[in-house]
Structure formats: C-alpha cells, structure tokens
Amino acid sequence: MHVAFLRPLYERSGPWASVYLDASRNTENAAGALELRCRAARTALEAAGCDAATAGALERALLGHAVQGGSYGLAGFANGGEAPLVRELPAPPRREIAAFGPLPHVMPLLAQLGESIPYVRVLVDRTGGRVEAVDAERLVRGESVEGHEVFPLHRTKPGGWAQPRYQRAAKVTWQRNAADVAAAVTEAARACGAEVIVVAGDPQARPLLVAQLPEFWQERVVQTDAGAGTTFDDATVQAIAERAAADAQAAVDRYRGSDAGGLPAVVRALQRGQVATVLLVDDPSSTAQLWVGPEPAQLSFDPAQLHAMGVADPQRARADAALVRAVVCSDADLVLAAPDEVRAEGGVAALLRYAAVTAS
Numbered sequence: 001m002h003v004a005f006l007r008p009l010y011e012r013s014g015p016w017a018s019v020y021l022d023a024s025r026n027t028e029n030a031a032g033a034l035e036l037r038c039r040a041a042r043t044a045l046e047a048a049g050c051d052a053a054t055a056g057a058l059e060r061a062l063l064g065h066a067v068q069g070g071s072y073g074l075a076g077f078a079n080g081g082e083a084p085l086v087r088e089l090p091a092p093p094r095r096e097i098a099a100f101g102p103l104p105h106v107m108p109l110l111a112q113l114g115e116s117i118p119y120v121r122v123l124v125d126r127t128g129g130r131v132e133a134v135d136a137e138r139l140v141r142g143e144s145v146e147g148h149e150v151f152p153l154h155r156t157k158p159g160g161w162a163q164p165r166y167q168r169a170a171k172v173t174w175q176r177n178a179a180d181v182a183a184a185v186t187e188a189a190r191a192c193g194a195e196v197i198v199v200a201g202d203p204q205a206r207p208l209l210v211a212q213l214p215e216f217w218q219e220r221v222v223q224t225d226a227g228a229g230t231t232f233d234d235a236t237v238q239a240i241a242e243r244a245a246a247d248a249q250a251a252v253d254r255y256r257g258s259d260a261g262g263l264p265a266v267v268r269a270l271q272r273g274q275v276a277t278v279l280l281v282d283d284p285s286s287t288a289q290l291w292v293g294p295e296p297a298q299l300s301f302d303p304a305q306l307h308a309m310g311v312a313d314p315q316r317a318r319a320d321a322a323l324v325r326a327v328v329c330s331d332a333d334l335v336l337a338a339p340d341e342v343r344a345e346g347g348v349a350a351l352l353r354y355a356a357v358t359a360s
Helices: 004-011 030-047 052-063 107-113 163-192 205-211 230-255 263-271 303-308 319-329
Strands: 016-022 073-079 082-089 097-101 119-124 128-134 140-146 196-201 221-223 275-281 289-292 315-318 333-337 348-352
Touching: 004 082, 004 319, 016 030, 016 052, 030 052, 030 097, 052 073, 052 082, 073 107, 082 107, 097 315, 107 319, 107 333, 119 163, 119 205, 119 230, 128 163, 140 163, 163 205, 196 205, 196 230, 205 221, 230 275, 230 333, 230 348, 263 275, 263 319, 263 348, 275 319, 289 303, 289 319, 315 319, 319 333
Parallel strands: 119 196, 196 221, 275 333
Antiparallel strands: 016 073, 016 097, 073 082, 119 128, 128 140, 275 348, 289 315
C-alpha cells in the first residue's frame, strides 16, 4: 500500500484533530447537512480538548473542499491551527469520527481508500492514442499522442500490381505511429512508477504498441478488448484490483515464514528500523494503545523505555496510529490483511529487512 502521501502529517508535532464525515451531495439539503456535520465535529473536538483555532481550521477546510456529485465522504486532519490534509473518500465513512490525540487517526482513511496502484492506461489506434497516468496519489495526467505518419493508414483491397507495396507501407505507418505512442507510455509509466499498463483500442494497433515498449514495461501490460467509455473503465478497475490482490497475497505468503508475528514483536522490529512490510488487520473496534514519543521509532508498551530513549513526556496513542507512523517514516510497506491471514496477537505481523542479531 502506498502511504507516502501521509508523510507531511508526521513532519508536524501533535496533537492532531481527525475528522471523518459524510459529504454526499445527493439530496436537496446536502450543503446544509454538511454544515451541521462539520459544526458537530468541531464541537466534539473542542470537548475532547482541541484548541479552537485547530478545530476551526479543520471545519473551514472541510466546508471549503471542492464539491463533488453523488455519495462520498471526507477525511480531514489538522493541528496547530492548520489543516494540511483533507482527502476525499469513495463513499461515506463507515462511521463518523471526531478524534483528538497525539497522532492523526489515519487507519480509517487507509482502510477505505484501499491499495493505491499507480498505473498507465492507453487507448490506441492506427494514428496514435490517448495516454493517461495515475500515480499513487491518484493524480491523473493525460495526453493525446498523434503519430508522425499519416499516409497510408489503410491497406488496399486485394488486386493490382502495387497492392503488396501499399500493404507494407500501411503496416510501416502503423508501426511508426505505435512507436510514438510507446514512447509516451514509457515516459508516463516511469514518471508515475506504474505497476500496471492497461492497453485497449484497435486490435491491430495494440500488439504493435506493446512490442515497442521496453521489456520491463511489457511485463506489466494487460490487454483488453474494451473500447472507450465504461467498458474501458471497468477493465481498468479489474486490472488494478487483480494486481492489488496479488501484491497482498504475495506479502501474506512471505509472512508465513517470518518470526515477527504479534504486536510486541512488530514494535521491537520497528524500534530497530528492521521492518520491510507490516501486515495489519483493520479493526475499528480495537482499543489497543502504545506509548509514543515525537520520533516515529519511539513507540513502546512501557513509558519507562521511552524515558530511557530520551523522551521527556511520552503520550498514549492508538496502536494502529503509532504503527502507521513508524511504517511511513521508515519507508516500509503496509499491507491491510484479512483477519484469517494474520492470526498473530493484535492482528499485526512484519516481514523483516534483516534478521535480528542475537548474542551468543
């Protein structure tokens, strides 16, 4: 799971206000309903000890977020009188939350966004193609590519002494135009770190395009017969979902041979910067907490341990919030796993970058 977009939150010291609410615009009084929800969230934050400047900044940021149509939600985070992150949710949150604590409460956001797979998709024809790149932040960049070759585009009908020559010329034109599109796809894939390239469009242009991609990117190609519109969207969603599921399953399969299972073992590994991937079960009902300091690796069950690390004033925070912060700031990966995939204590396990050195 790509969680680097959270890093700016951890460059600021807490405490943090975190709000999740329904921002749907599918009723006549939707705007008024959102104002009421934001007002209720602000009241709850201030009752929990949040300063008025921070609660007010988050209320304004939520109300000022670009309006979308239909049913969706918003997640917002603020501290120090500023709201550095407001993120759209694909649907209203499972429950509305107004929380105030030492760390931002980001787990519901990650659970609802799901795996974010950067990808490129291209709709190609014999004259060029439309290339769209979506990065891990879900930012979309698109361009239309017009091939340099314009004649001939069609093979001649059978017959005539020049027919074979025109057949060959048309194919050369297609290949050259496909090369132009392939160059654009390669550049877009490199820029966004694409894990999947979805190719649709003309059935004769598709293989010409794929053949001219570097081998590294050919291995990430998924071809589809879908055309423009909803069918192409559906094919893209399916390809991304399959890749996300495969990545998660690969991490779960590797964990079966790992010894970093359970919250205590994972905490120790994160303290040492030993973790490559954390597998975490999303449990909204969890009340597990850890003591934390200002640095991401400062997390423990025992405040005395943090005092020994030089933390003057340890704070208690949600365990999942502390784990996510440590993952993000150590450039580790996060995989949200199903309960039956990680049966370790606390629903958490880790794949390690290196084995711990034990004294003989």
